[in-house]
Amino acid sequence: MQLRDLGERETIRRLTAALHDSASVSVGPGDDAAVLRPAPGYELVVTTDLLLEGRHYLSEWMTQAEIGERLAAVNLSDLAAMAAAPRWALLSFGVRVDRTFESLEELQQGLVAALARDGAALVGGNLVAVEGPEFFSLTLCGEVESGAAWTRSGARPGDLLAVTGHPGRAGAGVALVRELGERARATDLAPVLEAWRAPQSRVALARALASAGVTAAIDVSDGLVGDLEQLCAMSGVGAEVDVAAFASDPALEHAARALSLSLETLRYGPSDDYELLLAVDPARQDACAKAAESFDAPLSFIGRITDAPGLLFEVGRGERRPLAAEGFDHFGGSAG
């Protein structure tokens, strides 16, 4: 049934009726606001991120549930980068009235399931009819032990630089889809497409690493070098990335060949991987590696923090060359 036939109030009633109670929720959806019970001794960590149709997702390449999962992932990633435990979310929908209720329900189910896997519940929201592209804006609240939040500003010269997952894959995935269309579904490209379509949550890993000597963190949402620039700028440090230190990534190599690009262009360039880029106390390298292993999460030590503010270099293979971000800027200006 289309939303225009169901009406706004009934759509909201059905969407909220599908939500579960949560122990930390005093008043759930359906009142003027939700009332929540924060844990004593914790700080509150809040972020908001949205998906705009055609820009942040392509409906023809994702199921509705996957769009919901992606919306969860982009916000969960921000909390992971603060070492926070996700708790409560609010969803603001902008949807077309010719959409079916069932499709909206499927999207919400994907979102709710992904949030629940990391311990968070959907506690409220807002619904508005739009005529152009749809959008979904999520606000995610989490908790972290007081004073224990990671920030972008704590990296110190001598710290190691580590990254989870396979940076560059998500950007390669969307480039393949845009360039090759259906041919992007080739088997050897599957891990790359998957990284774009269904980013992994690093929340559990971040919580495990919280006491493992991480000094600064940022989520990789603009690309490895772009986000490294941000972390270095906010910490007042520089960094060296060792080209030889990355784990081999045959899927990304396939993608690079298919796109006629270098592996480094994909790895360093614009990519919304939603992986974690971390500065780590070198004395705690083993503790970090062990934690990552126990969560079955790839963690590569790819370089180190230097004392030259704002200067990024690539080292290895016998040379040392400057690294610069080629970030994307949806506003058409320079990303610098």
Added chain:
Amino acid sequence: MQLRDLGERETIRRLTAALHDSASVSVGPGDDAAVLRPAPGYELVVTTDLLLEGRHYLSEWMTQAEIGERLAAVNLSDLAAMAAAPRWALLSFGVRVDRTFESLEELQQGLVAALARDGAALVGGNLVAVEGPEFFSLTLCGEVESGAAWTRSGARPGDLLAVTGHPGRAGAGVALVRELGERARATDLAPVLEAWRAPQSRVALARALASAGVTAAIDVSDGLVGDLEQLCAMSGVGAEVDVAAFASDPALEHAARALSLSLETLRYGPSDDYELLLAVDPARQDACAKAAESFDAPLSFIGRITDAPGLLFEVGRGERRPLAAEGFDHFGGSAG
């Protein structure tokens, strides 16, 4: 300067640089998420509401600052209806790239000033470029003493029904603008237009009323009768509204004549007044009236709660007739 020339990152940098520090904020805008310090012994109250251009505001009738103030007001009203104190907000912008930075700054300034008047700070956000109508989605977090939040479900038979302000004015204001155009600027219609353009915050009043015997509350965002229906449905009660109990409202009478509608059609019908509709313990009527007086806020006792679930009547003038909501439904379905 247009946003397309400034670029996304620089736009965000300038917007966040304009924000002030707040004592309860450990990490403000510019990191992956904001880190906040909740007050011990309080619950967290969260809501989200958005403004879509052309639907929830008309750019030609409001300054950019007023759009920002309105975005604050629609969210502050939800927290007022829970008797919560606003604390922190996150803003998700969907804006066109041909907009000037200065206009966006003015909108943010209006929002931040309105939030600050009620004790809240903007601590984070998100920015995306859109090609169609712009939108602004705010999530507002507040705090309330544990267990003290008002809900929609606490009204009991015998409670008095009270409303702040002048219900119906905001709906009349937007109807005048749409029907009369420039002629809506007539002096005798000014209070009605003002109610639509710049809704008053009832946060301070709600905080003062929190211990004055209010048993249930809802903010009037759909219209007096529509929201009364909701409050009654959630409390499992009915209500009688006394037509003779409303304060005289000459401005609304002018509007009714200009629109060829009855006063009651405007007063009861669809209207996003952002006023508070309250159920009040009759023993505490004086305490409520005094609190309202001390905040210079109109408070009218307009009827009472009955034990007939879901049944609404208008009484006074010697007759008793059923009241039904003619709510608006942006989805085109019935509002019922």
